[in-house]
Amino acid sequence: MKASLTMTFKDKVYKVVSLIPKGKVATYGQVARLAGNAKAARAVGLLMKINPNAPIVPCHRVVAADGKLTGYSGVGGVEGKRKMLLKEGVTFRGDKVDLTVSRM
DNA sequence: GGCCTGACTTTAG
DNA sequence: GCTAAAGCCAGGC
Numbered sequence: 001m002k003a004s005l006t007m008t009f010k011d012k013v014y015k016v017v018s019l020i021p022k023g024k025v026a027t028y029g030q031v032a033r034l035a036g037n038a039k040a041a042r043a044v045g046l047l048m049k050i051n052p053n054a055p056i057v058p059c060h061r062v063v064a065a066d067g068k069l070t071g072y073s074g075v076g077g078v079e080g081k082r083k084m085l086l087k088e089g090v091t092f093r094g095d096k097v098d099l100t101v102s103r104m
Numbered sequence: 105g106g107c108c109t110g111a112c113t114t115t116a117g
Numbered sequence: 118g119c120t121a122a123a124g125c126c127a128g129g130c
Contacts, residue, residue, distance in 0.1 A: 008126090008127090028113075029112070029113050039114085040126055041124095042110070043125055043126030044126085047127075064113090065114090071111020073111075
């Protein structure tokens with residue numbers, strides 16, 4: 001599709017994140033790459049923060065490059081985020097996500 | 105309209 | 118293995 005020409009980076013990011021299946025997670029860098037800008041990982045985090053599409057964009061399924069949970073302005077902070085992912089079937093290794101099995 | 109900040113990642117020393 | 122710096126996007130003032 002030619003969405004790339006009409007959709008802005010943020011829209012693409014939201015779309016990519018919304019495509020993350022349950023029980024799986026993606027890294028900011030991964031989302032940035034899929035959105036078209038590998039170096040825009042920082043922008044991805046910002047987009048998750050503002051997140052105008054909270055219900056359709058599971059920002060809690062987006063973690064740092066090493067699987068660590070960062071940020072999350074939602075209720076419970078990173079702890080609530082961890083529990084959410086745990087309930088969805090994401091494997092955790094200590095305080096980080098086991099990317100070897102839960103990475104998209 | 106310009107400057108600063110921020111849920112990051114990667115490469116180099 | 119750790120620290121430092123650069124690169125990107127959008128929002129707020």
